[in-house]
Amino acid sequence: MATLNWRTINVDALDPDSPANFDLSSLTPAVAPASTADVQSLAGQIRQLLRGGDSEGALQGALESAPYGADERGKEIHLATVIEILQSIRQSDMSPILSRIYSSPGGTEALDVLMKYIYKGMSQTQTSSTTRNLTPQATGFSQVHARGGGEGGGQAMSVLLSWHEKLVEIAGPGSIVRVMTDRRTV
Amino acid sequence: MAAPEVxxxxxxxxxxxxxxxxxxxxxxxxxxxxxxxQRSGKTFxxxxxxxxxxxxxTGVDIAxxxxxxVTCSQxxxxxxxxxxxxxxxPTLVLLRINRAATCVRWAPSETKFAVGSGARLIPVCYFEEEDNWWVSKHVKKPIRSTITTVAWHPNSVLLAAGSTDGHARVFSSFIKGVDAxxxxxxxxxxxxFNTVCGEFLNNTAGWIHSVAFSPSGNALAFAAHDSSLTVVYPSAPEQPPRAVISISTQLLPFMSLVWSSEDxxxxxxxxxxxxxFQGSDGGWQLAGSLEAKSRPGLSDQREESALNMFRNMDLKGKTSDDTKLKTVHQNTINTIRSFQESGGKVTKISSSGVDGRVVVWNV
Known part of the structure; x- marks a missing residue:
């Protein structure tokens, strides 16, 4: 008789009614696919704006064109772009920029997207060489293996935390709830 | 507007x-x-x-x-x-579910009721005369997750259900011999039975807290955990809906909703x-709060007498009491229901919440 460790059998896989056998794609809203090349060229355009000194326009542009349909690589490129913009804005300019975006058409959604990037940024403030071994969860949040990520991460984290504070002041605690709910991950 | 009855x-x-x-x-x-x-005078x-x-x-409904x-429980x-x-x-109902029951509602005909459950199905229960027993029939497909809310169409056959898989669905619960x-x-x-008449998802696919048919039954509204409210107007059987209007708000999510009229x-x-919220199939918008901003009862801005100030400093270590919300309910509202209707419009609603209050509001 074959020796079989019954405890290791994935019983869910054998049960046709089990949630493990669901096609999870039907649970997510339809998103337009975006290729990594598109994201890269977009990042180039946004950096152009940033270099031109229009950090507000760059931020708004980056938030409105969040590549939900891109693969992990594409999403990482866009995250890096957004973080770069956030780090280039002075602390005293944060609130005015946020309130201007908030009152512009579609601005409330843009701020919800910003909140997503802040949380995603916080989950990977290690140097990019170590982000490789993070395992992204189905929810879009990465498992936090080590917080802060040493000296380089500490500074990025403090920038993100001050953005988070200013953002909650303007968009309210509902924006945090919406990040957790949204199945369109960045 | 008269003050709400708390x-x-x-x-x-x-x-x-x-x-x-x-x-x-x-x-x-x-x-x-x-x-x-039991109501006695102004109190219960x-x-x-x-x-x-x-x-x-988890649920109670009086026919x-x-x-x-009818009541249901975890x-x-x-x-x-x-x-x-x-x-x-009490009469026990054979639900045949292996997870908690989450909500229950009588059909308008009062011959059946539907129970939402964590077992990814909806038992639709009806009374079987021969056995003198409430039995259930399961609405199953294509539910992927816990049912958090159910609502009946005025014809007592169509049943709307919201689920944590982010979908609001409309099913047929036609039972031969019970329904016309x-x-x-x-x-x-x-x-x-179990015909899926509609399956709707909002932009973020957030889980659903509440669903409701409009008074005519020709529109469906659902509220999701992304603080949005979505209204669906169907066009014809098997056709995509005529209009799906989603209002995203900057508030916290809604737990319950009720149509006070068609608009x-x-x-x-x-x-x-x-x-x-007000609107039609052309569009919907947030039209403000039911809470009167300057209520005499709760705005307790008592004359800050020196005595009061020192008493508070002595008792609480601070001069003003900031532990109270400015709203009537002091915690999340779980359920709202129609309380009084006249001329096809709801004129009063009742709400209950985590704070142990039941409040009757003038709409």
Missing amino acids: HHLFHHAIADHSFSADRQTLAVTRDNVIDLY QLKDELTGHDKTV PNSGKI DRNAYVWEPSPQGWK RPEPSAWGERLP EIIAAGYNCEAYR
Whole structure:
């Protein structure tokens, strides 16, 4: 008789009614696919704006064109772009920029997207060489293996935390709830 | 606008409440019992207690005509309580579910009721005369996750359900021998049991807290955890809907909603206050809060006398009491229901919440 460790059998896989056998794609809203090349060229355009000194326009542009349909690589490129913009804005300019975006058409959604990037940024403030071994969860949040990520991460984290504070002041605690709910991950 | 009528019943969360048709009896859930309150003058007096469930009661509904009460609980059971000379007599319902029951609602015909459950199915229960027993038939496909809310169409055949898989669905719950054949509507013409008449997802696919049909039954509204409210207008059977309007708000999510007329919805939830939405198939918008901004009762801005100030500093270590919310409800509102209707419009609604209050509002 074959020796079989019954405890290791994935019983869910054998049960046709089990949630493990669901096609999870039907649970997510339809998103337009975006290729990594598109994201890269977009990042180039946004950096152009940033270099031109229009950090507000760059931020708004980056938030409105969040590549939900891109693969992990594409999403990482866009995250890096957004973080770069956030780090280039002075602390005293944060609130005015946020309130201007908030009152512009579609601005409330843009701020919800910003909140997503802040949380995603916080989950990977290690140097990019170590982000490789993070395992992204189905929810879009990465498992936090080590917080802060040493000296380089500490500074990025403090920038993100001050953005988070200013953002909650303007968009309210509902924006945090919406990040957790949204199945369109960045 | 008259001030809302506030009844602070106890210090427990109220998962669900229901008034009898004459609005003299109020049933509220309290842990694993259901308290029955009787109106006496301006207040409600505890009159009876329905005990039988051994876990938290999640839903209660009083049938307006027959007066029967249906309750469901996390113990996976539902009971139908009937008045008798010896008090309320419970009858166990065979739900056949292996997870908690989450919500329950009588169909307008009062011959059946639907129970939402964590077992990814909806038992639709009806009374079988021969066996003298409430039995259930399961609406199963294509539910992927816990059912958090159910709502009936006025024709008692169509059933809307919201789920944590982010979908609001419309099913047929036609049971031969119990239901009359329904009039064809925009939702469907032939409606055998478990027909899926519509399946809707909002932009973010957030999980659903509440669903409701409009008074005519020709529109469906649902509220999701992304603080949005979505209204769906179906066009014809098997066709994509005529309009799907999603209003995303900057508030906290809504837990419950009720149509006050064809063009107005009241929704309330984690913001502890009720909001009014107005619109039609052309578009919807948030039209403000039901809460009057300067209420005489609660705005307690008492003259800050020196005595008061020093007393507060002595008792509480601070001069003003900042532990109170400015809203009537002091915590999340779980359920809102229509309380009074006239001329096809809801004129009063009742709300209950985590703070143990039941409030009757003028709309």
